[in-house]
Amino acid sequence: MSRRPLLALLPTLIGTLLCAPATQAQDQVLNIYSARHYQTDEALYANFTKATGIKINRLDGKEDELVERIRNEGTASPADLLITVDAARLEVADALGLFQPVKSKLLEERVPAGLRTPTWVAFSTRARVIVYNKVALKREAVQNYADLATLALKGQVCMRSGSHPYNLSLGAAMIAHEGEARTEAWARGLVANFARSPKGGDTDQIKAVAAGECGVTISNTYYLVRMMRSTNAQDQQAINAVGIVWPNQASWGTHVNVSGAGVLKHAPHREAALKFMEYLASDEAQAYFANGNNEWPVVKGAAVANKELSALGSFKPDALPIGELAKTTVQAQKLFDRAGWK
Ligand code: FE
Numbered sequence: 001m002s003r004r005p006l007l008a009l010l011p012t013l014i015g016t017l018l019c020a021p022a023t024q025a026q027d028q029v030l031n032i033y034s035a036r037h038y039q040t041d042e043a044l045y046a047n048f049t050k051a052t053g054i055k056i057n058r059l060d061g062k063e064d065e066l067v068e069r070i071r072n073e074g075t076a077s078p079a080d081l082l083i084t085v086d087a088a089r090l091e092v093a094d095a096l097g098l099f100q101p102v103k104s105k106l107l108e109e110r111v112p113a114g115l116r117t118p119t120w121v122a123f124s125t126r127a128r129v130i131v132y133n134k135v136a137l138k139r140e141a142v143q144n145y146a147d148l149a150t151l152a153l154k155g156q157v158c159m160r161s162g163s164h165p166y167n168l169s170l171g172a173a174m175i176a177h178e179g180e181a182r183t184e185a186w187a188r189g190l191v192a193n194f195a196r197s198p199k200g201g202d203t204d205q206i207k208a209v210a211a212g213e214c215g216v217t218i219s220n221t222y223y224l225v226r227m228m229r230s231t232n233a234q235d236q237q238a239i240n241a242v243g244i245v246w247p248n249q250a251s252w253g254t255h256v257n258v259s260g261a262g263v264l265k266h267a268p269h270r271e272a273a274l275k276f277m278e279y280l281a282s283d284e285a286q287a288y289f290a291n292g293n294n295e296w297p298v299v300k301g302a303a304v305a306n307k308e309l310s311a312l313g314s315f316k317p318d319a320l321p322i323g324e325l326a327k328t329t330v331q332a333q334k335l336f337d338r339a340g341w342k
Helices: 003-027 039-052 063-076 087-095 105-110 145-149 165-178 180-192 202-210 221-229 233-241 270-280 283-293 307-311 322-326 329-339
Strands: 029-034 055-060 081-085 120-133 216-220 242-245 256-263
Touching: 029 063, 029 270, 039 055, 039 270, 039 283, 063 081, 063 087, 081 087, 081 270, 087 120, 087 165, 087 256, 087 322, 087 329, 105 270, 120 145, 120 165, 120 202, 120 221, 120 270, 120 283, 145 180, 145 216, 165 180, 165 216, 165 322, 165 329, 180 329, 202 216, 202 221, 202 233, 202 242, 216 221, 221 233, 221 307, 233 242, 256 270, 256 322, 270 283
Parallel strands: 029 055, 029 081
Antiparallel strands: 081 256, 120 216, 120 242, 120 256
8 A cells, every 4th residue: 555545544534533532422331330438439430431431320339239239240240340448348359259350551550569459459548547535545555556455445445347348457467467366366355445335437436536435446547537627616626636646657567458449350341441440540530539538549649639638647558468468358357256346
């Protein structure tokens, strides 16, 4: 073929390329099953559609229900992607074989290796920190997760359920670093120190600590930052009454967890799903995690315009790869059950 006919075709080619997004907008869809419970995520989805023309159908639900649904739907499942929070939950889906391998150069470049597995990828991180009542306790008394299980804190500890993934992942990290026996002893000590039976979420524990119902708890960081940014007077009062400690700075570091996503094995729109995964690692989406839900971006250098989140400062995070941590969450559940952490 000579050059001339090709050149003659150029205007047509350019015309086709320019028209492409409009056509795709009608044809391309992405079906997301989401167990993230943050309203601020709306902007994430809307901007993806704006940028790619791919329409998102989202089914929101509880993790267990979504996983059960994907299993029941089997090869006929319309779901392309599962997005959820906490490595423990991602591991449940992965162990059931619901994901397919993710292959993306872009994700490999942008997401640190310790925050990816062959099947799912983390897009934001949060830390599980110690929160104490500044009047009731001295900061020095609550420097490590282990401190909460010592006799000195009898009747002072409030915690959410031991079956909750946030605590299971913390238990998993502890098992990886200290072994099962020590982790079980810790759980028993913790339960013995409870001021009340586990109830409510992390925010409820923070409020109970602030009100003096208990002296100390463990919470994910974004709940604290949310309260810091709240204009509600009671939230402000509560957050001012508590101190925040990065646990285990002299040992294995503070437990860090993630939110993440994986492409489902029978995804009808595999390419769109991968595109969405890559979008979640874009500067724009990364900024949403930070500014919308007060989580840290996983991509180095992603902008954080959230002064309360920045004010938390830096700390030594647990260096355990997230995929490795996820593997011991089932063990953690058995061990917490034995320890009576309901
Ligand atoms: Fe949460």
